[in-house]
Amino acid sequence: MSDWRLMARQLARNPLSLMGIIIIVIFIIIAIFAPLIAPAPEGHLNPYMIPRDGYVATPQPPSQNHIFGTTEGQYDIFYGVIWGARSAFRVALVVISITLLVGITLGSLAGYFGGVLDEIIMRITDIFLAFPTLILAMAIVAAMGPSLRSVMIALTAVWWPSYARLIRGDILQVREEDYIEASRGLGASSGRVIVRHVLPNAIYPCLIMASLDIGAVVLSAAALSFLGLGVPEGYADWGQLTSFARNWMVGPPGNPFKYWYAVITPGAFILFFVLGWNLLGDAFRDILDPRLARR
């Protein structure tokens, strides 16, 4: 318990990590209170689809009705970025948690038991690692239709192998340690040994990677949306919003930044989200490193 309190204090002391935490907390608040901050208009069937004010393609600058302006197709940018925070958290948390679960389970089994099980699991990992991400995402979306769920499945399938490998490597190191031998000598079952002794010591690199990967998952989801492999058009998703800006990057000659509001705002939200998690992840690593070295 005191370990965690010590870690928390170290996190708070580092100005960058503090900034990261503040950023993340702001996003959490935005995500939770989205229906209050950006309420859906009446009769709007699905709050995750951004309401449209007309159908004209040209983005409109910020105004009273649309404080961040509208993007291509008259989708309200403010509504989109606010509810996009929800989509971002959903994707990131679901993907990372399932990835951790699957990766850690398989990696632990492979690392601890070794032998044939290890070989099989490693070959499966290889297959997934060698699989081109784009193709997998494409196939999943084609089969299941564009939706947030397709994105989550596609990203999970691509992400878990690196965790499996990571935890396997750590376990290979840890299982040779004396206290593991001792525990086994005392008659503890394999499962017990893994869960109570091996994992707690081997898991830190995974947690570090997970916090860094949250940002990466959101970026990948944005890239998929951009390529049309992600959420349906008009879904409240930062990647969607940036892709709407694609053809308005350069305005008419003489006023190239005319549509800056469609371009900058969604990108800024992605940037700060990624920044926050990265700062946090970096801080974790800086703090946990001495812990590892202490062993």
Place this chain on the structure above:
Amino acid sequence: MSKRLSKMGWIVLVALLSLVLVVWPACGGAPTEQEEEEEQGIPYKNDGMFVQMTIGEPETLDPAAGYDTTSGEAVLYVYEPLIYYKGELLGATPDEFTPLLAESWTWNEADLTWTFKIRKGVKFHEGGTLTPEDVEYSFERIMTQDRVGGPALLIDMPLVGVELYEDTTWAAVDASVEVSGDNVVFKVTNIAFKMIFLQTIANSWGVILDKEWCVANGDWDGTEADVKNHFQVEPNYLWTHMNGTGPWKLNQWEQGVQIKFEKNANYWGAPAPFDWVINQLAEEWTVRKEALLAGDADYVAVPRQYIHELDGISDLQVNKDMAGLLVFGFFMVMDINPTSPYIGSGKLDGNGIPGNFFTDKDVREGFREAFDYNTFINDIYYGEATQVGSPVIAGLVGFNPDAQKPVFDKAAAAEHFKKAWGGELWTKGFKFTMLYNSGNVMRKAACEILQKNLLSINSKFQAFVQPLSWGTGILPLIKTKDATVYIIGWQADTPHADNFVRPFMSTAGTFAQFQTYGNAELDAKINAALLEPDPAKQVQKYYELQQIFYDDCPGFMLAQPLNRRYFTKYIHGWYWNSMHTGEPGPLYYMSKSQS
């Protein structure tokens, strides 16, 4: 403590500063230098070359296989048909065509034949000489190879009366086109095809190949015995190799990048106005725009959404308001598959719709009046489209400019809905899903307009909108009748009203059959209109068909778009012909110069 705070404060200050530095110029504060600059003109580059940037590339270079317009465009640079549309005319009479590989053509009413006198002294790029046997070969080839998804059906219909080679015989194909001295004689199956045949062959699928060259490169040898070795076999040598008689020849096709044509020095007619025609693939709009403004492209494809980004640039030549022979509209399926996942509960209980939901005309008319046509045309097309009431559109002989058009009227729609299904629909409501092909902004907007208005008429009228991929998603669902309401477009094969009426209204029509609309009486009327020899009476018959479509309301048309074409000011001689394949227009009649 204070040290930590000041470090924090420092960081925050830097972050804020960088944010400001990023946002401020984007707010329009920076580009004063560019505003002060005079509008830069478009420089003159690549003399003697026509460079265009488009968003698609040919699927195949085999004239008998390509049905898409990009393939057709490439084919028509290199190959030539017997005749072609003259100037802006649409081939309503036999003299509204320009002679190309045929010098003259005569009609024999008794035999129902067209006799074409084949031009002499024409050479193919690879050295062969044009003979009437080449013409016979080219037509028999397209009919017997009958590529899946290809244009053969257009040649089949007038010559052998069916759409698939499987439904006819070699004897029939052989007999439909024969060589007679310096002439080639085509026999059509019905007098109705007299002008339709000419209109059909004036296109990329009517071009003439060099028989000797084809045979030498492994293609069909012209005999009945060899037909089965080439029937629906793809790809073949002609997929990526071209040998035609046209003003340009193929230089190189760099798949995914560009296709280059160079001038044919031995062309039988006046030399081509461009030494090179280069068609570059550039899917990114910004890149196309910058290339046009930099003078690196003479023509680029400008999607409708971005037309106003090119307003007011003096060195650009903008042609607009050209009516294309294209129309699209909503279609309602009358017998939806009961197991369709898009009809909710499948019953009229407020949670779905029954499979025969659209058989009630009040429902269909309600839907028609619930669509906001003006908003659709103004917002999506910036006003550059015309509303039509039936499949017969402007530019077709038989088009009725005063035909009844649908009107957006929510009150009238509500009235229809209240009467529908014995009054039950109004109280119970419905739920179902409309599909559109993902990526198609126009169709998505149309579905959403309909959705919004239905909802505002009655909050229980819930139509959901869902995207699916066209190939694997929507097309199969149309076939299996799982789709409920969808938008389809139709582009003219020939500029004849029958080409539009038949698919939408006849029992076996392309769309009507998947909707289950059409009956024997209507079929008879359609055939009667086609076969009517008196032009004035024929026009009346088509007027009647248009009214029938409006009255029956199996679907409702949305718009006939008006097109724009953007060139630099250095391109001269362009004119519009709605039957012209390919985007930039009649390159052979255009030119490029600095003056």
Place this chain on the structure above:
Amino acid sequence: MELRAYILRRLLLLIPVLFGITLFIFGITMLFSPIARASLYIRDVRQLQDLPAVIERYGLDHPFIVQYGTWLGQVLQGNLGWSKVASMPVWDAIWHFLPATLEIAIFATPLIILTGIFFGTTAAAHKDKPLDHGTRVAAILGWSLPSFWLGLVLIMIFYGFFRGFLPPGRLSIQMDILVNSAAFTRYTHINTIDAILNLNGPVLLDALRHVVLPVVTVSVINMAFIMRLMRSSMLEALGKGYILTARAKGLAERIVVNKHARRNALIPVITVSGYLFAALANGMVITETIFRYKGIGWWAWMAASNLDIPSVLGFAMFSAFIFVLVNLVVDILYTRVDPRVKLGEAVQ
């Protein structure tokens, strides 16, 4: 373990991986009904009547094993099938599109590695000072930039504003015609290399002008990975005992950092560089599309969007091959650089 035997053993690894991937892809396509898969051969509603013929011709309603077996049989005879989206055989398509991607990868990889190493070292050496913070934030900024955003901004500036200085595409039209004519010999289809081999200055210059922007776009985005890795492994190296000794002996800080810490910190960077090159060689769809620099990434993307199965399978096999090859090279390099690690050991 002997080197040759090791390489052989690792290459044999390719077989189960290839089987796994291709079976997986085939399995996914089998999720579509025969009608849906047949619909890929047509374009229009009008052609729906052709579907039964298509199904029969291509055997689309045969069981999974039969279809896979047919495909496999063809592959073993050297026929990878026809790429619908490229209008050429799949094997040809790979070699048609690969040079463009390699051209970018060849320039981008060293640029990414060198800048990553430089900034990572700098950040580590000034840990927790403003330079460290600034570098890290800048790297994250670069990484989270959407690639199309950066690419289009660069085009706007260097092509639009600077009047065609750095254009999109691989070559200008005149150079392109020259390069495809008899006056120029094609060796690799990588324009810069071919220009050097042909001793042709103007073509080389033109090719370089066109490759700059895609390379910069790709580099800015990927640099963060190397920078971060270098920073953390430098920090780890700097914390080691022998560094303390060196400092205690009074060696200059610069020598401590550059000579002692960096060499050891480079080890994980080698690993990542290998994966980086593999990732680049797999193509970068967005960059290739925006800059009209069509490479294998664009082709894979078109194939996947159009469910052009032979192309998808061909690309997946190519991708797997690169993956196994790069892993092998990296593992061998690892043993050369770090004498403690022996060939065949589990490597992190």
